[in-house]
Amino acid sequence: MNFKTTVHFDFIKHSKKFFMASIILTVLGVISLFLFNLNYGVDFKAGTNMDIAVGKALTQAEAKEVLATAGVTNVTPTVGGTNGDRVSARFEEVLEQTKVTEIQNAFKAKFGDQVSAEVNVVSPDMARELGFKTIYAVIIASIAIMIYVMIRFEWRFALAANIAILYDAFVVVAVFSIFRLEVDLPFIAAVLTTIGYSINDKIVIFDRIRENLRFGKLKTRDQLADMVNQSLWQTMARNIYTVLAVLVIAVCLFLFGSESIKLFALAKIIGLTSGAYSSICIASPLWLLLKSKQKPKAKQPAKTAV
Known part of the structure; x- marks a missing residue:
């Protein structure tokens, strides 16, 4: 051959x-x-990940401003989605449900009741x-x-x-x-x-x-x-x-x-x-x-x- x-x-x-x-x-x-x-990421260390859909385009500065009104200043959110209408915020600690609700209410106050959020929590174990x-x-x-x-x-x-x-x-x-x-x-x-x-x-x-x-x-x-x-x-x-x-x-x-x-x-x-x-x-x-x-x-x- x-x-x-x-x-x-x-x-x-x-x-x-x-x-x-x-x-x-x-x-x-x-x-x-x-x-x-x-x-x-949150998948490999304890923490909370929030993906928030606000229904309209927003900037990262606006997202940071809304988070600040909820008392969150140490997180840098990411803005994405097809129309730039989704905010992803990753927290290095496991958030209490009251804090999650406070953040959601802050976005609803800014963008209306069409705001929805997906929350993923990873425990240390x-x-x-x-x-x-x-x-x-x-x-x-x-x-x-x-x-x-x-x-x-x-x-x-x-x-x-x-x-x-x-x-x-x-x-x-x-x-x-x-x-x-x-x-x-x-x-x-x-x-x-x-x-x-x-x-x-x-x-x-x-x-x-x-x-x-x-x-x-x-x-x-x-x-x-x-x-x-x-x-x-x-x-x-x-x-x-x-x-x-x-x-x-x-x-x-x-x-x-x-x-x-x-x-x-x-x-x-x-x-x-x-x-x-x-x-x-x-x-x-x-x-x-x-x-x-x-x-x-x-x-x-x-x-x-x-």
């Missing part, structure tokens, strides 16, 4: 640069998490439980993916894929930590779906590598490197089209979606971009690194006729 194709760029030749860039970003993420942690369940979800997903790849391929593919998808998940976390973006439940959903899309790209490439490896007579590392490059370019169009199809949707959600979904869309954009990068620049070169260290099988001595 001839697996030769046009190689426009030698990814394997520059793999050390990709590894170094990825390590630098990982170190920056670790430092940011150590110094600043994540900017947890619930916030702690959500945090632990999130960690368990990522760990279980990673282990399940590694087992699946080991069954379908081999342990080198599984190890390379798992390192790459954990890197993708960490990139999303690191960017949100560095830029102090809020982490909530939709963010976790974005991280988990990032892992799913990321492993899909890697499976496509690994499947082609395995096929070319099976039918090619490859003995040296240079031959293996050439085969990996060929495999990457053979699957490049499919991977690009798959990622772009989802990326366009994520970008549209980020640009035209409501405020409540923008950070979810942003996390998806970061995760999809990182997944496409890691499939080509991390997972495949990492598999080659592991494969090239494999000791050749000892030749069986020829049987002599008796």
Whole structure:
């Protein structure tokens, strides 16, 4: 079988640069998490979130003024919605029902009886439980993916894929930590779906590598490197089209979606971009690194006729 194709760029030749860039970003993420942690939303810390629909467009200054009349001065509200008629206010403490009613009455006094509010309260125990369940979800997903790849391929593919998808998940976390973006439940959903899309790209490439490896007579590392490059370019169009199809949707959600979904869309954009990068620049070169260290099988001595 001839697996030769046009190689426009030698990814394997520059793999050390990709590894170094990825390590630098990982170190920056670790430092940011150590110094600043994540900017947890109400979903992961005790507090109250109020989404108030006032029925007409308003400005952030007006929203702050109304909150001030209710005795709230330490909260910065966010104005959103299709017509700019919704106010989102996040409180770091669990509000008493009397305070919630006071805030609602303040908005009704300003904008009329058409004002409605949705109130979400997270207790400290619930916030702690959500945090632990999130960690368990990522760990279980990673282990399940590694087992699946080991069954379908081999342990080198599984190890390379798992390192790459954990890197993708960490990139999303690191960017949100560095830029102090809020982490909530939709963010976790974005991280988990990032892992799913990321492993899909890697499976496509690994499947082609395995096929070319099976039918090619490859003995040296240079031959293996050439085969990996060929495999990457053979699957490049499919991977690009798959990622772009989802990326366009994520970008549209980020640009035209409501405020409540923008950070979810942003996390998806970061995760999809990182997944496409890691499939080509991390997972495949990492598999080659592991494969090239494999000791050749000892030749069986020829049987002599008796």
